[in-house]
Amino acid sequence: MKTAIIGTGTVGRTIASKLAELNHDVMMGTRNVSDKLAATSEDNYGNPPFSEWHKQNSKVKLGSFAEAAAFGEIVFNATNGAASITALIMADTKNLSGKVLVDIANPLDFSKGMPPSLLPGLNNTNSLAEEIQKTFPETRVVKTLNTMWCGLMINPGLIGGGDHINYICGNDEEAKVKVKKILNDFGWKDKSILDLGDITGARTTEALVPLWVRILGVLNSGAFNFRIIK
Amino acid sequence: MKTAIIGTGTVGRTIASKLAELNHDVMMGTRNVSDKLAATSEDNYGNPPFSEWHKQNSKVKLGSFAEAAAFGEIVFNATNGAASITALIMADTKNLSGKVLVDIANPLDFSKGMPPSLLPGLNNTNSLAEEIQKTFPETRVVKTLNTMWCGLMINPGLIGGGDHINYICGNDEEAKVKVKKILNDFGWKDKSILDLGDITGARTTEALVPLWVRILGVLNSGAFNFRIIK
Numbered sequence: 001m002k003t004a005i006i007g008t009g010t011v012g013r014t015i016a017s018k019l020a021e022l023n024h025d026v027m028m029g030t031r032n033v034s035d036k037l038a039a040t041s042e043d044n045y046g047n048p049p050f051s052e053w054h055k056q057n058s059k060v061k062l063g064s065f066a067e068a069a070a071f072g073e074i075v076f077n078a079t080n081g082a083a084s085i086t087a088l089i090m091a092d093t094k095n096l097s098g099k100v101l102v103d104i105a106n107p108l109d110f111s112k113g114m115p116p117s118l119l120p121g122l123n124n125t126n127s128l129a130e131e132i133q134k135t136f137p138e139t140r141v142v143k144t145l146n147t148m149w150c151g152l153m154i155n156p157g158l159i160g161g162g163d164h165i166n167y168i169c170g171n172d173e174e175a176k177v178k179v180k181k182i183l184n185d186f187g188w189k190d191k192s193i194l195d196l197g198d199i200t201g202a203r204t205t206e207a208l209v210p211l212w213v214r215i216l217g218v219l220n221s222g223a224f225n226f227r228i229i230k
Numbered sequence: 231m232k233t234a235i236i237g238t239g240t241v242g243r244t245i246a247s248k249l250a251e252l253n254h255d256v257m258m259g260t261r262n263v264s265d266k267l268a269a270t271s272e273d274n275y276g277n278p279p280f281s282e283w284h285k286q287n288s289k290v291k292l293g294s295f296a297e298a299a300a301f302g303e304i305v306f307n308a309t310n311g312a313a314s315i316t317a318l319i320m321a322d323t324k325n326l327s328g329k330v331l332v333d334i335a336n337p338l339d340f341s342k343g344m345p346p347s348l349l350p351g352l353n354n355t356n357s358l359a360e361e362i363q364k365t366f367p368e369t370r371v372v373k374t375l376n377t378m379w380c381g382l383m384i385n386p387g388l389i390g391g392g393d394h395i396n397y398i399c400g401n402d403e404e405a406k407v408k409v410k411k412i413l414n415d416f417g418w419k420d421k422s423i424l425d426l427g428d429i430t431g432a433r434t435t436e437a438l439v440p441l442w443v444r445i446l447g448v449l450n451s452g453a454f455n456f457r458i459i460k
Contacts, residue, residue, distance in 0.1 A: 115434070117355045124354060125347045160459035196444050204345070204441035211397075211434035214426050215458065224460035228445065229390035230453060 004029060004072025006065055006087055008036060009047050011104065011150045012078035013057070018154035020059045022185050027061040029068025029091060036062065045080065069095035074102065074178065081107035081128050082119060085135060097138040100175040102182075103129045103202070104145040104153070106209045115213040118206060129202035133171065140175035143202040144168040144183065144193075147212060149222030156187045156225075164225035167194050169201030194228070234259060234302025236295055236317055238266060239277050241334065241380045242308035243287070248384035250289045252415050257291040259298025259321060266292065275310065299325035304332065304408065311337035311358050312349060315365060327368040330405040332412075333359045333432070334375040334383070336439045345443040348436060359432035363401065370405035373432040374398040374413065374423075377442060379452030384416045386455075392417055394455035397424050399431030424458070 003024040005012045012028060019026050030036045030050075039049045054060065061071070069075055069091035079087045084105050088096065107122035122128050129143040145153045147167060156162040166188055170176050176195065183193055196204065216222055233254040235242045242258060249256050260266045260280075269279045284290065291301070299305055299321035309317045314335050318326065337352035352358050359373040375383045377397060386392040396418055400406050406425065413423055426434065446452055 112355060117433075125342060164459045194445065194448060196448065201444055203347075204444045207437040208441055211438055214431055214434045215424070218424060218426065219458075219460065221460065224458055226456040227459050228449075229394045229455050229457050230449065230451065 001025065002027070002071055002073045004068040004075040005078050006068060006075060006091055007078035007080070007105075008050055008062075009043070009045050009078065009080070011153075012076070013047075013053050014150040014154055015076055015078055015104070016060050017057055018186060019182075020057060025061075026059070027063050027068045027071040029063055029065040029087075031065065031087070031090070033062055033064055065091040066095055069099075072099065074100045074182070077101060077103045077105050077132065079105055081105040081122075082109070084128055085131060088132060088136065093136055093138070096136050099139055100172075100178055101132065101136070101139045101141050102145075102179055103132055103141055103143045106146050106206050108209065108213075115210055115217060117210060123207065124203065127200070127203035127206045129169075129206070130199050133199050140170065140172040141199055142168065142170035142172070142175050142179045143199065143205060144179060146202075147205050147208050148225050151223060152225055154186045156192065159223055159225065160227060162187055162189060163192060164227045165194055166192055167196050167201065167205045169196040169199055169205070171198050231255065232257070232301055232303045234298040234305040235308050236298060236305060236321055237308035237310070237335075238280055238292075239273070239275050239308065239310070241383075242306070243277075243283050244380040244384055245306055245308055245334070246290050247287055248416060249412075250287060255291075256289070257293050257298045257301040259293055259295040259317075261295065261317070261320070263292055263294055295321040296325055299329075302329065304330045304412070307331060307333045307335050307362065309335055311335040311352075312339070314358055315361060318362060318366065323366055323368070326366050329369055330402075330408055331362065331366070331369045331371050332375075332409055333362055333371055333373050336376050336436050338439065338443075345440055345447060347440060353437065354433065357430070357433035357436045359399075359436070360429050363429050370400065370402040371429055372398060372400035372402070372405050372409045373429065373435060374409060376432075377435050377438050378455050381453060382455055386417045386422065389453055389455065390457060392419060393422060394457045395424055396422055397426050397431065397435045399426040399429055399435070401428050 107119040337349040
């Protein structure tokens with residue numbers, strides 16, 4: 001399967017590596033390909049130069065946002081949440097039309113200090129995923145994986161025998177089935193994937209992230225998640 | 231210990247019963263005592279008439295908001311979140327000054343349908359508990375127990391051997407120690423009480439409630455909570 005990842009940060013790289021390992025044909029999308037390949041220092045988010053990571057992951061292609069979106073049958077949004085809408089507009093509506101877009105980003109606002117809040121206009125009665133769905137009505141947006149450290153996204157068995165929760169939501173049932181299959185390939189058991197219904201569920205899972213960051217500050221490790229006890 | 235509960239709904243009744251069982255001297259505070267005692271039908275929130283509950287819990291006193299706040303050495307806010315600030319202002323600043331106020335309410339907004347969002351101005355970069363702390367600067371506000379069904383608040387052992395999470399936060403360390411002691415009496419083990427730091431932690435735990443309601447809609451039972459897996 002041809003799969004695109006929009007965004008080349010830690011989360012995007014983690015997903016891209018795993019998908020390549022699962023024999024997906026992967027293209028990552030970035031704002032400026034030659035700049036990205038030429039960079040020799042950390043990016044704005046503290047990620048090591050892309051070229052270093054790419055040496056170990058040479059099967060992964062790199063293209064512009066638009067090239068990656070055009071390439072992928074399924075597209076992951078792994079950009080910084082504050083930049084997601086802009087990046088996806090650069091990826092171009094026609095390249096995203098009809099496709100499943102897996103939104104794993106969060107609209108975190110670090111401008112008011114730590115721990116972060118959510119961006120104005122993208123919280124409580126709205127969410128990043130809903131905003132993407134509204135901006136690209138022909139795209140089938142599925143929100144998942146956004147409530148945890150990226151190391152767990154692709155390796156849930158790292159803690160608690162993989163028995164902890166990953167939420168999924170979206171308006172298109174068939175799209176959710178496709179994404180669940182990829183989640184299964186990542187190691188998620190069906191009983192650990194909780195379907196919250198339509199895309200408005202994203203406002204509740206994105207809202208969990210500031211609590212997650214707060215707990216991170218107490219535990220000093222991102223390798224944790226939540227199990228539902230009943 | 232003399233303990234006050236502001237609010238006479240299901241949550242307030244649950245806490246009051248348990249505290250009376252633990253031999254606290256309990257007074258509940260309500261807007262209009264004679265109306266509350268005379269009521270023979272359900273209140274606005276669907277609770278059975280107070281007098282019915284009171285027959286089984288006759289040790290619990292009933293007073294005005296101000297009488298209850300003056301009576302209590304520790305005060306629980308168990309009002310509807312949308313009415314909390316008004317109720318506490320009626321309870322009177324001087325009756326709350328210097329006291330520990332345990333805020334277990336949530337600023338839920340049902341006006342936009344189900345599942346609820348949080349009230350404008352009391353979410354993301356603010357919270358009900360922070361608003362109470364700002365309104366009553368001499369009161370020592372502690373937020374806890376607000377992320378679960380009230381049946382679990384006073385009986386965590388009902389599920390998972392009691393091994394699931396209850397968050398606590400507040401600016402006053404001594405106040406948190408006092409509240410943790412009551413939580414222990416409710417059945418909460420120290421390892422299940424996670425201190426998120428100062429009162430701004432409340433914006434992250436209150437933000438969990440819309441997700442909680444969404445999960446409730448899937449599970450069709452409120453008898454669930456979260457365990458942190460690491």
